Amino acid sequence: MKPAAVHGHLDGLILAVIEDGPLHGYAIIEALQNRSGGALDLPTGTVYPALRRLERAALLSGSWSTVGGRERRTYTLTRAGRHALATQRAEWSEFTAVVEAVLRPATGTA
Incomplete structure (x- = not known):
């Protein structure tokens, strides 16, 4: 899957993989790959800027080791990050329900 395919969803994906516990950058990339069954093979040039952006937004906290x-x-989800993830999950559920309703074949029409 191309990085452009996750445009607008990358932040939520990153927050979701960090939800289980602190991870460093490369481990985040591996977690995205593993949890997606290999479909998300995102380059560091996509993930690392997102991590810096999420940290600046106080959704992640980072520490050096x-x-x-x-x-x-290593990045850890903050309280604000947990709230943002819950919001993104709700928005995703609403979005997928709407798209499914439109893409589902119409029944009973001639």
Whole structure:
């Protein structure tokens, strides 16, 4: 799936994978890939700017750590991030219901 296909939904997807616990950037990319059955193979150039944007918006908090001599930033969902995720899930449910109603074949028409 192309990165453009998740346009407008990437923030919610990232928040959802971090909901289970803190993750560093590459682990977020792997979680998106695993949870999507491999369909979401997003490049770092798509995910890392989104992480910085979500952190600036206070939906994520980040902290630096050193693991195996390498520095990495680990992200945790904030209270505001949990609220934003709940809102995005509700909006997604409404959106998919509307799209399904339109795309579903009409019955009983001639």
